[in-house]
Amino acid sequence: MGMTFAEKVLAKKAGLDKVVPGQLVSIKPDRLLTHDNTAAIIGKIAKELDEYGLYSNEVPAIVIDHVVPATDEKTATNHKKIRAFVKKHDIKHFYDAGEGVCHQVLFEKGLVRPGMVAVGSDSHTCSYGALGAFATGIDRTEAACLMLTGETWFRVPPTIKITLNGKLPENVTAKDLILTIIGDLGADGAGYQAVEFHGDLENLTMDERFTIANMGIEMGAKIAVFPVDKTTEEFMATHKSDIEGEILSPDQFKNELWADEDATYIKEIEYDLSIRIPQVACPHAVDNVKPAKDLSHIEIQQCLVGTCTNGRVSDFEAAAKVLKGKKIDPSVRLLILPASRTVMMEAMAKGYITTLLEAGAMLLPAGCGPCLGAHQGCLAPEEKCISTANRNFKGRMGCKDAEIYLASPETVATSALTGKITDPRNVR
DSSP: OBOOHHHHHHHHHHTOSOOOTTOEEEEOOSEEEEOTTHHHHHHHTHHHHHHHOOSOSSSEEEEOOSSSSOOSHHHHHHHHHHHHHHHHHTOSEEEOTTSBOHHHHHHHTTOSOTTOEEEESSGGGGGGGGGTOEEEEOOHHHHHHHHHHSOEEEEOOOEEEEEEESOOOTTOOHHHHHHHHHHHHOTTTTTTOEEEEEESGGGSOHHHHHHHHHTGGGGTOSEEEOOOOHHHHHHHHTSOOOSTTOOOOGGGGTTOOOOOTTBOOSEEEEEEGGGOOOEEEOTTOTTOEEEGGGGTTOBOSEEEEEHHHHOSHHHHHHHHHHHTTOOOOTTOEEEEEOSBHHHHHHHHHTTHHHHHHHTTOEEOOSSSGGGGTSSSOOOOTTOEEEESSSOOOTTTTSOTTSEEEEOOHHHHHHHHHHSBOOOGGGOO
């Protein structure tokens, strides 16, 4: 009997010939991501760090991204502690405020690649499944232990196989697809399960795969993963590695692990991409999904295009295409949040940011900011925001009496024009 992707990776990392769902394995992850919460994490183990030191200065990657620039003295002090820790322990992969959202930064810098086990003290670490990595979130205590020991354990997850057939129609996106899947499975429908994507994947770009994998946790998945194919190989080869002395090439990734044809799955699902339509996740749950065309009566006051889910150049290109030569509704605020400095510069060079600013948008620093209500873009009571982010929980954007709707960049940009949630297929 064959093995799934998760089983193969965990068996390899544990030095075993085979593992089965439910089995406990001890492994050493290839990458540990932390962000602004690094200050709290190292605070848990300050005494042990002084006594034993850090397990490795190569495995951790630290990105200051959640509140940038600092909003108050407490935040600034935490940032200062992180910088001092990085300097003291000579952390090789550190990215200060302004570089971007942690998931996008590691994605760009070649610090996660096919076949790796990457863990992070952030639930959306599952994003790296787009690259064929076993990538998952962990809590702060586990991250602290990893800094000291370099080792952790997993329970081998069972796997759901999702086969994607065909191609998405115009103005229907990967965001609409993953919202559809989450709506079908439910917020815990893949609880502590791996999700593998199969089928006509050549029709999905790396940006689209990243959006899908990023939201795997919103259906409870331990990981959400794509196979290594030509798209993956080309992406890796065109991104410079931040590992000293390393040059990436497509040939490095051709034989990375993937599921056997006779692997056993807990569930198998198929989707016809050609019949998908624009979707919106309504308050206050990501699995509360409805067609955009059914929500045209809902007035909105704020729109957000960006975050680690949909803050890449292709997302701003899509929004700019909708808004070029037009003005947003005067009752609406449109926020633009690039996922990284690199994204911002490229989107500027291509004119997308200028187009959006001319339409009435506001440009924010590359970071997390309004996505979690930590900085900028806070909502007022009874206000409604339509966002390309990944969560719409009550209070997520800083106000428990506001409402958040999740949608694609096309839907968000179109809604900014009309002042109401609008199906992007209805506006030309």
